[in-house]
Amino acid sequence: MEVSVECLRFFAALIESETGIVYSEPNYYQLIPRIVELTQTFALSGPDELRRSVEEHLLTPEQRHHLIDAATNNETSFFRDRKVFEAIHEVMTTITSEKDTLKIWSAACSTGQESYSLAMTLLESKNEKVKRSIYSILASDISERVLAKATKGHYTELEIDRGLESSLRSKYFEQLTQSQNLASTWRAKKVLSEHIHFKKINLLERWTHSSKFDIVLCRNVLIYQNVENKRKVIQRIFDNLEPSGYLILGGAESLSGISEDFEHVPVAGAVVYRKLSA
Ligand SMILES: C[S@@+](CC[C@H](N)C(=O)[O-])C[C@H]1O[C@@H](n2cnc3c(N)ncnc32)[C@H](O)[C@@H]1O
Incomplete structure (x- = not known):
């Protein structure tokens, strides 16, 4: 055709x-x-x-x-770019040294692996303050199709194998199908999904949240946008971050030429920014 x-x-x-x-x-x-x-x-x-x-x-x-x-590209995986999750854990450690709560937003979550990886990063932490923090994760995307999958928390063996260690798989996922001929499907357990809230949000439209976030992940989505839209989205994220809140971008992304309202936090293997105070 x-x-x-x-x-x-x-x-x-x-x-x-x-x-x-x-x-x-x-x-x-x-x-x-x-x-x-x-x-x-x-x-x-x-x-x-x-x-x-x-x-x-x-x-x-x-x-x-x-x-x-x-039209959307939904490529993602569990613990995509593992170093990034180590960096996020460092950020979580810094934040929870001063308070007991953590509010995180995965701003283009695709099929949900990023948000479940965030929850596992918290739950598996060896730092008691991180592990015991009262946390919530908002996970959003423009695509209803990927959000439906993310909300269900069902993953094929292949998807699970992309990034998830077997010890975490058995701890946080249960096997739904087990047959010689059928590939297995795994479902996120309640302990993993209970603090994650999935919601449809188009980053280009007006959105407001009831409270501000400590950490926003906006990874591998702005690369597809023009400069004007990047500026618009980053400004709104800035407005929705707590003072000194953190912004995590994808490995190929940066705020250079986009915003001067953040300072770059040098962390190996991750693109991390901190909101500057006024
Ligand atoms: C490549 S995936 C990135 C997923 C995840 N953040 C990661 O890095 O693994 C990009 C996601 O951005 C979403 N997206 C594209 N444009 C968007 C928009 N205007 N608002 C919200 N999400 C959008 C797509 O639907 C897709 O799921």
Whole structure:
């Protein structure tokens, strides 16, 4: 099935306006299989009919969500970039040396592995103040599809094997299926999920939280955004951080040219910033 350049341009513009995710012309090829799949899923004659359906507002709200979902890259894994979780533990240690509570936000949580890894980092801590802290984790994403999976906390053997040690697997996950022919599925135990709250949030829209966060993880999501959107999102995160709160970015991300309201905290293997006080 062929997708014309005009059609690709139309969908790239639509995706950017709704999610901020930039597909520039050299990356249009990444959109082609997604558009073809959507066309087939919606039983349409081709990409042009999909485009017309969007223009003439003929898609159901579910189909529109599906379209936006299809544009997202949801790559993630348990303890993705292990050093980052060591750095986060250091940050947790610093914060809990002064108070008993920890409020954390995983701002683009994808299928949830990042938020469950945060909970395991706390629960497995050898530092009593971290381990006993009264913590809450907000985990959000724009994609309803990944949030549904994250909330369920169900993972295939393959997903579990990507980053999770077997001792943590048996301590925090229970096996749902066990058959010779079927691959196993694992479910997060209550002890792991009980302090995690999943919520749909588009980082580009106005959002407010009832209280401020000590740590915000915004990893591997801003790389897909233009500079203006990066500034907007970082400013709002700044507004929602406690004084001296911490921001953790992905390994390839930085605040250079984006914000001067944070100081860089040198930590090996992680991109960590601390909010500057006014
Ligand atoms: C590559 S994943 C990163 C997951 C996790 N933070 C990690 O580093 O492993 C990027 C996630 O950002 C989400 N995303 C993209 N644009 C977004 C937006 N405007 N608001 C909220 N989430 C968004 C995608 O749905 C996707 O799940």
